[in-house]
Amino acid sequence: MAELTGGHLVARTLRQAGVRHVFTLCGGHILPIYDGCLSENVAVVDVRHEQAAAHAGDAYARLTRGIGVALVVPGPGVTDAVTGVANAYAARSPLLLIGGAAPLGLRGLGALQETEQVALLRPITKGAWSVAETRQIPEVLTTAIRTALSGRPGPVFVEIPVDLLLAAVEDRLAPIPTGYVHRPRGAADPDGLALLETLLVDAERPVVMAGGGVYWDDAAKSLALFAERAGAPVFMNGAGRGVLGTDHPNAFFHTRGWALGHADVVLVLGTPLDFRLGYGRPPTFAEDARVAMIDVDPVELGRNRPLELGISGDIDIILRQLVDALPKGLPDRVAPWLAELRRREGEARGKLDELAATDARPISHYRWAREIAGAVTRDTIVVGDGGDVVNCVAKFVPVDRRGSGSIPARSAASASVRRSPSRRSCSARTSACCWCPATAPSGSTAWSWRRPCGSGCRSRASSATTAAGARSAAHKCRSSARRGRWPPRCRRPATT
Amino acid sequence: MAELTGGHLVARTLRQAGVRHVFTLCGGHILPIYDGCLSENVAVVDVRHEQAAAHAGDAYARLTRGIGVALVVPGPGVTDAVTGVANAYAARSPLLLIGGAAPLGLRGLGALQETEQVALLRPITKGAWSVAETRQIPEVLTTAIRTALSGRPGPVFVEIPVDLLLAAVEDRLAPIPTGYVHRPRGAADPDGLALLETLLVDAERPVVMAGGGVYWDDAAKSLALFAERAGAPVFMNGAGRGVLGTDHPNAFFHTRGWALGHADVVLVLGTPLDFRLGYGRPPTFAEDARVAMIDVDPVELGRNRPLELGISGDIDIILRQLVDALPKGLPDRVAPWLAELRRREGEARGKLDELAATDARPISHYRWAREIAGAVTRDTIVVGDGGDVVNCVAKFVPVDRRGSGSIPARSAASASVRRSPSRRSCSARTSACCWCPATAPSGSTAWSWRRPCGSGCRSRASSATTAAGARSAAHKCRSSARRGRWPPRCRRPATT
Amino acid sequence: MAELTGGHLVARTLRQAGVRHVFTLCGGHILPIYDGCLSENVAVVDVRHEQAAAHAGDAYARLTRGIGVALVVPGPGVTDAVTGVANAYAARSPLLLIGGAAPLGLRGLGALQETEQVALLRPITKGAWSVAETRQIPEVLTTAIRTALSGRPGPVFVEIPVDLLLAAVEDRLAPIPTGYVHRPRGAADPDGLALLETLLVDAERPVVMAGGGVYWDDAAKSLALFAERAGAPVFMNGAGRGVLGTDHPNAFFHTRGWALGHADVVLVLGTPLDFRLGYGRPPTFAEDARVAMIDVDPVELGRNRPLELGISGDIDIILRQLVDALPKGLPDRVAPWLAELRRREGEARGKLDELAATDARPISHYRWAREIAGAVTRDTIVVGDGGDVVNCVAKFVPVDRRGSGSIPARSAASASVRRSPSRRSCSARTSACCWCPATAPSGSTAWSWRRPCGSGCRSRASSATTAAGARSAAHKCRSSARRGRWPPRCRRPATT
């Protein structure tokens, strides 16, 4: 039996949930949590703007396919984190934002930084809670974590008044739940499986669209098996980028528009039919294409376009079921379709290379992108921002991370709320940066932690950048990053 | 090509979704929808308080396992429906509430009955929308319907300004979506299935708790097969009541507390571990019981109590998988456990019968319940209200509806928001009523539609009711109901 | 020093705030408050549907120009009260709704009737709070009361978990605030006053529109003085009806449309320029009329129409300032305008009388209204519902209550959320009822408290009603009411 403060209960609950790092901008209302983190060996990463903390927590969640945590003071701390939370909401990322709060004992009196936080966060989270008693901290936090991780993942918010963090309770009165998260890997039912098989067997011009769900369900390997078995071309978007390597024979990149417009069967895996896919409608999709979709969220099934079949379940499991069910010989049947796509892919690639060969000054987006690409290795984490530029860079920088466990963070910029982890605290609008190691949320943060880092910018402010300059910046970034270590050791940040 | 009003688009979209009846209290803002219903052959059932309309739409949804629709004027019409919507939310019932709205062209000026409806309905629905253009009516309504029916079902709200209902558009500009609802019947993955099998094979004192999910997944038959295969006793609650008939040898009713308190394995099917089950905690559940749970909503898995296993999927499919997987011979193994339960069940039954034998005046709850039970046949729909009384009546009135398609409406009163379809518009607090046919939402409505109906009340106001009086009222109700016809033919209600 | 339960603290705080009656439908979650009410001599009026409780609390607030209180159980109790709260919100009535809540100690576990109440009530209240500690009960309640009464009045909501109501604290730790409501009676500044005077002195065809603000500011007497001084015709709407008696020479009723359409100066007192006044725009208001407005809520000043002058302050004080400032002789100047209005008023009255003379069967609205009017005395409280019928009845039933302290409850039906206190719990749609004494919220409630009461209905269900029948019903109602006593003595209601 021991007495623990509320802050210690927070840290112990997080640690037990497997959390090793929390991201924060330190402040007085949440000090007891830092102390708890020291005791529980949870590293506290201090950043310079709470937006960076939220983005970093999001990135941590994506990298680990688990909960990511940002920890902020009430009032401006919580409001500063809003963009990061909204981004995680759009990207289905299980971020837990823990906000301090004015003391419960002063609620309503106009205490320092007292703000209506739960109502504010509700529209951009799967759930938002205010803790009412110290002993309930583990229960509320684990409820939030389960909510974030279950079904369609997404961010959650918990606010904890500072007096509850300071108060101590006996640990037996505030037990930390166990066995509270179950992420069942749903399979397809026999009828659904049979219909899916029929669709694929009958297809002459199949297309597979692989989105973030393939990444979240860790289905890269079964996708490769399936693509080979079905002979189908695979396009990737969002966090799905990289689930097939650039050298996989069924992976295609530059002919998505033409392929979707001419396909007779489209299998959509873990990506919504939103603006990025023309809402699944003509002219992006052929009018009479037969479309099937697998997604963790059943509400996405039938959204914007009629489906032949919608299945809600685990993409890895279902692809394995499919591989077992499909007859041999399908690749031969669709070989002409693949050949035509390959021819067009080559043409498109050639045109891009031409565009990137220019020496025009200021540097063209294409040339700049090619220089970035030249500095990127398999270990590089590329973080970009700014829709147009990111779209351009994405055509050149290979994303090839089978087994690497890295995160397609760049895809954040394509999400409907498009902010990458690093963006907003850089002093200039960063068009693309190369960071390593992974979760460095911002330049100033990295610098404050004595992490080497660098960035290659192409903003208005540096519009005179030449190809040589871009190349130099990118390489400098990469080499300095090699000298860095990450993550920092756990220590309590100084307060300001 | 034809021109359709917005009101007609509403009716056509509903009809295409399989809706045959809508429940309403008629008013000017939604008149164009009534006209559309006449054209599209959707029956309009006019009631006397919008709360009754919402409860009736909820009941319709439960009976049909599909969408139920209530249609109300803006302002007080929508606010009057709030309790019905909240009830549907607690009970996971796919009710679509369509609210009129002040004209879009006058928004913000303080128009008649202008109210902030979407924000009001949001906390008690799965989604709430305001239609912005006439041509979007089919899209918004089908989005709402998909949301209501997908995953964990629940109510939704759509408001449509009256000017958009009056405006006409060419039908080709407002196509009604098809193939927009997919209710995939998820199966268990192999690992989950194996673990579940192991739990059951090892169990010495298993208990199955069957809730509303068993009804929604239409799993009554596979539950019976499973119970027989596993030899497990089955208790039912909520909308799960009646999925095993009273004469099924594995069905138990009066020993739930003892059984859960002594079980070593509990399989929870489609019911949350909320207050009705003591939060799955001691003393209701044995401290060391191993608990597995199947629920459509993954967020319920691990809530309030550690689970050995949580599966999100279709209960019917998964029970069938289990029946195939379980070895023979399990019933012999657990026979002593069942024998003990049967002995205790008999004792409990005997005590209840004693309590109900009294001739005390005013009539005791138990006696009164027994008289009601005597008047109820398999075809009777029992609608009750008032927590204590309903709990008592439930012990006497058999719910036995294999294949009958009827609705365990009584269970509404056990839900955390406990209001039954009929309650609030009766002039006295109705403790229990016998209605037939099914969805009659209130006495005055039935009367207005010239439906025979009746009720047996036990309220303070009738506390002198004797056993004879209760019996007489209940029988009168049943016999008059036999003469009724339902549903009424479609006609446009008079406006007031 | 004494120990008080949370429930007792509620009652004591209410009593200290001058509350003598609370309206409720009794239930377990709020029992400690009833006990407190017994100790503190606050009468508990038990009704049959929480909607009636909320409407009654609203009526109490209007009658007393102070706080009115409804007290309901969590979940369905709170949702049932929503229409009453929304009505109070539209009518600017300071209703305090106190809702029970599931125990704080079980928050989030799915406790009985646990519902997200604060978010639900927020869109229709000036503020909504959840109490976090027993000792904060007086502070939160008084904050709610101050919010309800300050500036533009309106409803508020406070939820109190049942464990906090049961817990006892020393009274010195939970002091009840004093001096916490200040309703400053703001005067006009010199510039504003001068401009207002100029407008009136220059006017040839002035019109005064007196709304509910005149009632709330208790400005009937100063309005009469002002009207006489300025010689201006006065029309009344909403809760302003009756502030000038029907026999006052400046009071007009049947020519509002013509007058506003021809006025050169309109002074709007305490009523918004919403749908009831054609948004202050042509054709209701003359295009070039110069409009000035006095309202407690500055946001209403300039809404929908340009104003020459907008003043936010106390109507009584400002009218007194005006009376002092205006020169003598104005009535002579505008005499022709008044004469013309009087001629038209007589014509309109004649036409109405003709319409009401018919013996047609079923009875015409006009005749029916005249019969109601014949049964109404100065002491009668008229409660109506159903927009069209109420509009008709309002033309015949005189509202003449100088000094009577009665409430123009009928006007509720003209408000944008139009529900009168009695409506929804009557078993038939009540077109108009005559109640006495004042706040009887419904027939069944009155009956349950052994109050004589009656009603005259004109619904579809009684469409054969004749003039004789209407007259008989109305007189019966009045005479039975005379025998009643009100309010009931304080006693604890039985629980169900």
Next chain:
Amino acid sequence: MAELTGGHLVARTLRQAGVRHVFTLCGGHILPIYDGCLSENVAVVDVRHEQAAAHAGDAYARLTRGIGVALVVPGPGVTDAVTGVANAYAARSPLLLIGGAAPLGLRGLGALQETEQVALLRPITKGAWSVAETRQIPEVLTTAIRTALSGRPGPVFVEIPVDLLLAAVEDRLAPIPTGYVHRPRGAADPDGLALLETLLVDAERPVVMAGGGVYWDDAAKSLALFAERAGAPVFMNGAGRGVLGTDHPNAFFHTRGWALGHADVVLVLGTPLDFRLGYGRPPTFAEDARVAMIDVDPVELGRNRPLELGISGDIDIILRQLVDALPKGLPDRVAPWLAELRRREGEARGKLDELAATDARPISHYRWAREIAGAVTRDTIVVGDGGDVVNCVAKFVPVDRRGSGSIPARSAASASVRRSPSRRSCSARTSACCWCPATAPSGSTAWSWRRPCGSGCRSRASSATTAAGARSAAHKCRSSARRGRWPPRCRRPATT
């Protein structure tokens, strides 16, 4: 007659409302507004993070005592502005945030940057609207502006879908309202005035606490007259700092705690009794002090502490009424009280000067503050951030701006949501910066507009800063600022 786009309507409405500058981070969804601004001669100031735009709009509102406007793209643009809006909400600043929105015609389909913005902004604004038709743009914007400026000022939000901005309508169909804002300057009623007078006449140890309301009501001059007439010491906080110059004999700075703790009468002008004033309770306020308060928001009257008197009205008008009402001779009566305060003020000043004399390295806060103070002139705008440091600097930097029209922006940091305009986009945590001219929202913005600017930081990163370094930085900042011009000429920003 002319055709105008929705974007042009926005700009024309703003221009007509007196807005000369809007602050933005440019993006595609709001381009039509920029075009409109070019036509209507509204300067568009492009910044590097939407948070800066919101803070700048807030600062503009404070400087002009009128509406300030920030203009942002949907999704991340709006979420980035949240902190700025929340800050304006806490500081009662009339900021209008205009957010772009996904096309109305694609609402609900998952369009680029589609986000639920209105619900998000509601908890931190006085009102939030979504425009439904192009022709309603002027009406909605003017409604928002009236709401922001009326009564207690505060921020508002309007979102406008991009298709409505692009669509053109005839200007006569979308008239821009006039005369829609009235900010009545309420006077005290005779009773209130008399009571106030009595309090002051009887006082032996009076204290006046002057907050932001004195600034907003432009009451600096009448406050000086009143203080001299009453002989009362005046303390200032929040935006009230500087309303009395540092050399005014009744202005006090360093003895507030002692004075409030010993006063017998406190007059609180335009500042809430929140955490900054110890909630108006002991030990900050004497237990038996008689407190009167004047505030624009009547809900503040009686909050946290009983008041003898609460008045809601214009502070300038009421102080003038008071000056006329008060008898002569009061200063003599309270002379001993002032003498004692002056003695203590001198002592406190001396201690501070001692603290600031240190040469310790790293530089002490006090010394650093003194160096900043030495570089500040009457024209300097001081922008600070970081609670502790700001509190320290505030003791040294004189705020003396009678008639200067400058803004006490530093006080933002004392507000409960404490972020100053410049903070968050600086690459290091800025403890204090000296900006000139006024509204420069951030270093990178200033640089992008070729504005000279500078800053003096005392962050961890520069903790070795010496006194000489601080002095040098501050002077460099000031001198470079002198060369700048502001505001920039209107031009359309480049898009990215």
